[in-house]
Amino acid sequence: MAFITSLQKKKVREEEKLYVIEGDKLVKEYLMSGIPLRTLIAKPEFLNSIPSAHKNEIGEIIPASYDELKKISSLTTPHNALAIVNMPPKDIDYTHLRKGLTVALDFVQDPGNLGTIIRAAAWFGINEIYCSDNCVDVFNPKVIQATMGAILHVKVFYTDLRVLFEKASAEKISIYGAMLEGDSIYSRKLGETGIIFLGNESKGISEELQPFITDRIMIPKLAGKKPGIDSLNVSMAASVIFSEFTRGRGRDF
């Protein structure tokens, strides 16, 4: 059981190529999506509720009590089920860049923010996120929790963003940098393909990456010049920008 809690550390996750998911709903969604679980640890009631077809795809099943789950959970109150999952391959598929909208994140540090951005991306039909290597790890339990299941549908890659942007530039793919000064997202034409690029919670997009931006965009502040309203939280900004990029498509649904 100490092995499971050791997976709360990024270093161990990286070495073992494993991560942990928690929660009845999330575990069931993984099973329904056909993602094989290496180990499932759950209350007997939960295990009984799983169709046997799904059970066959689980490497190892360990019944556990509330107290046992509490010991291995990263949460104060454990769920009924917790599973260990193999990390997906990390090879970056750059062909997504040409196919639609993608997201690049520079040094996003807060697990809640990354999780929320993944959740928003999934909602708005954006399925690839490229993170700089110094972003918080997507397999951090707090990130997984904050995605509320959306982690299943969004591929998150870690890379040197300069390499990504050089590839994008070579293919003339727009890089929309979210800045405090730029063209209003409401008045500017936004493409159906392109990279939506967001930066660190307090510092924004780092200086050395700014030259790659082809289109500086911003969310106009309607508060005027009042003090104390300096910025939007990065995950709120992401939600608003994703909405604005995809709003033309909303009519069909």
Place this chain on the structure above:
Amino acid sequence: MAFITSLQKKKVREEEKLYVIEGDKLVKEYLMSGIPLRTLIAKPEFLNSIPSAHKNEIGEIIPASYDELKKISSLTTPHNALAIVNMPPKDIDYTHLRKGLTVALDFVQDPGNLGTIIRAAAWFGINEIYCSDNCVDVFNPKVIQATMGAILHVKVFYTDLRVLFEKASAEKISIYGAMLEGDSIYSRKLGETGIIFLGNESKGISEELQPFITDRIMIPKLAGKKPGIDSLNVSMAASVIFSEFTRGRGRDF
């Protein structure tokens, strides 16, 4: 000093009609905005950096060391300054309803969500929020922190939302309820006045308040019917909806 930490409890705040703000930037913004501080506790360096005109408006000034600040802070790492402030009067001014957009929140429980909604409201020029009595307290230190200073510009009232909505109905003011099913915010005409109404993190708007909704609105999901993408976080939904309501105005800035 025990008195200050006791203000982390809602009951004590209500009895004393006082709340605590933390952080160099926030304290300075309060001073600049002319809000009188009852007590300012700060490192000597911070106290020296305050103009004497502002100092005269502070009831009591107490120099403190890092260790002393750590003892009274609600944060793991204390800031250089912390202040006790009088709660503003709570009388609800319903005339705002006719003047522009306002927000109503039903049973929003998470401090981070309320703080983030206040921050987004301020950004998009919305200055009044009506909370149901079972929402998290706006003077909870975590809410104050999450507003990042925007608390200065948004009035937050606590009330029985039925009373609010009856007043709004009598004046034919639209109540836009954010639901999972309704008219797309992108295809529907959204008013320049009206109440944007958002519900609890997991349960949405409570059943007994739904009849007051005049316009059911929703943010279309572009993810299709994939499992695991059930909803947007309430503060993300708020940001997107505020943006959509005010986007026509963005061109002027």
